[in-house]
Amino acid sequence: MSAFTIASTVAEAVTLLADGARPVAGGTDLVVGHRQGKAPLPEKVVAIDRIADLRGIGPDERAAADGSTAGLRIGALVTHAELMTDATVVGSYTALADGAALVGSPATRNAGTIGGNVMNGSPAMDTGAPLVVLGARFELVSGRGTRLVEPDELWTGPGTTSAADDELMTACLLPARPPSSASAYVRLEYRRAMEIAVVGAAASVELGDDGSLASVRVALTAVAPTILAVTGLDDLAGRPLDDDLLAAVADIARSQAAPISDLRASDAYRRHTVGVMAGRAVSAAAARARGEHLAVPINRSVGIGRKADQ
Template sequence: MTEMRYEAPTTLDDAVALLADSKGSTTVLAGGTDVLVQIHMDLIEPDLIVDIKNIKELTAIKKEKGGYRFGAAVSGVELMDHEDFCQTWPGVMDGVKLIGSIQVKGRASVGGNVCNASPAADSVPALIAAGATATIVGPKGKREIPVEEIATGPGQTSLKDGELVVSFFLPNSPAGSGGAYQRFTPRTEMDIAVVGVGINLTLGDDGVCSAAKVALGAVAEKVLVVEEAAAALVGTQVDEAALDNLAAAASAACRPIDDKRGTKEYRIKVAGVLARRVALIALERAQGGQK
């Protein structure tokens, strides 16, 4: 039997060194709510587990010039308990609040949610719609990429060997912006999104939508950014006609599979329904001066 090693580095350099030097399979452990399930189900049997929760860059939430930054290992509950963050980013928090039960959110991190690369991850459409970027470190240094460029398919990411997501940055949005995320699940809680929709939009002084971003979860191999759906909103007052166009564009963009959680037809239809509902919440938040 092979030994499963556990390391809990306290600096980024040490973490990167461990990841880069590791022979055999390595798993990064943040909240562990996906990793431990995968170990329990015998889906992975890592030789090395690198626990990143003792590294300060990964666990901080702070306001920076031009936006908010939070560590990739910050738990859902820590974000929920951060009043200013919640007030500033209600759309992102819509998604974070849906990552599992309260117990799960006590551990689960946004970094884990993103890097687990499930197309149904609840925080991802919300982050993408909000224009979030991720800071990644690795043996070759630091780089910054949009969140939508991390997951490439179910369980697959663009991270290279030895790389690690350190934090997420949410750039301040202009006045008159609002964001929202909703998902559809058969149960009210404790479920995986059959469809998830994240939308951020910005209204001009005239009430006309000047910018929008629409991201759909669980309808393709990864979260989709649907430009046609955003275009349906821009230049409108987010009226009925615009919402119809949004719903149609959202449905048209879906390329889902049939699986135990939903059929293709169902996902395509509900993506449109949800897009409309989410846009209305985002609109209300934009009008209320919230972001």
């Protein structure tokens, strides 16, 4: 017989998780997956959507306490609709707003949470690549205490994480942004809404005083078993932000992608287009770092999904 419980505190939720219950936040993956016949609903479910401590976007008090520059704490229950309109996220952590704004439909964005997106562990998740380039860590709480995990430690394969069954994700923690920096997330999609990423790329760019590249981070969506952090970009520092640099980023991204073929795209098409997306993400992040206004989501500004009259 299945059991459904509503938790009102983190302590209550982790006690229920230790007793074998599975958390449900917005239910847009868990419940929809069940209705589509992908996976049966768990025997025991605990609804976490009324836990006030899991809400809100604000300063990361932990960083302030240990003397580092305060970053941002995003509660696990923060919805995509909140992420895409929050002034701090849009202003300073823009790739995350770009990603959230592309999720599903208004209904999905109002119900779906960042905690559910991250813990579902899909390599096509739209907040994943932005979180990687922004240096996110995830706060996991259980009866044994609290631990912080890096994205590459959390995501272990398509739909799997290293979190124990009794661990609740309580927040995403993002470090303060460096000066002269900005970020962007671009996704290849065949239609304008209700589409998951064919491929996607996020970039975070820091500019030097002369406008050249001081540092760049890139992460890729839907071209590997998990979100892929691109390595080997350090050598690009100091170069001007020109077409040669964007071509180099595209080549490096393509060389590290390990895509599959499925009904939505072949592996060769994914490998080619992820390079294009990586270059566009770097270009858009650099433009934002120079102070240019590129609206959220950046997809529409660069022409993907833009209507003819826009």
